[in-house]
Amino acid sequence: MVIMRIGIGRTLALLLAVATPRVAAAGAITVLGNSDAHDCFLNASTRSTSVTSLDSCRKALHTGTMSSRDHAATLVNMGIILNALARTDEALDAFDKALAISPKLPEAVLSRGNSHFLRKDYDAAIADYELSLRYGVSDEAAAHFNHGMAHAKKKNFDQAALSYRRALEINPDFRRARIRLDRINATAPKR
Secondary structure, eight states: OEEEETTTOOEEEOOOOOSSSOOOOOOOEEOOSOHHHHHHHHHHHTTOOOTTHHHHHHHHHHHOOSOHHHHHHHHHHHHHHHHHTTOHHHHHHHHHHHHHHSTTOHHHHHHHHHHHHHTTOHHHHHHHHHHHHHTTOSOHHHHHHHHHHHHHHTTOHHHHHHHHHHHHHHOTTOHHHHHHHHHHHHHSOOO
């Protein structure tokens, strides 16, 4: 997960376990000044799977006192929680609403790709992972890793290996990318 602080620009890379296999998630986006929105952020940061976690997001969205940027961030955070609850239809709706407000919000696009991945719509996931990279997603290594995971699910192992290698170029300590790349290399036919 990537945590992006709006107005501060500080990021912290963490990873999400929402499915087997795990996908790395774009992160919860911090909103400042609204306690319900901040609670929503905290719940998204911890990938809370409690239905009551959504209440803070819904309350924040209904206050009407947030900037459009914070509104979009809260929608992304709500979508992350919905993905963790395996409510991908609702998560997709939240990400699309966030993108209607901020069309090039890369974390929303990456998270939407995770929704598609969870739904086993690997082509849509791949498209979103690529788009998130074009839009400048904070955690490029996570986007490349997820891109590789989606290609592996489609049995496009050469492309998956390229994506894992790119993730490792960006973050040489990305253990899960190393493990997946090693698995592909171990099972690849010898030439």
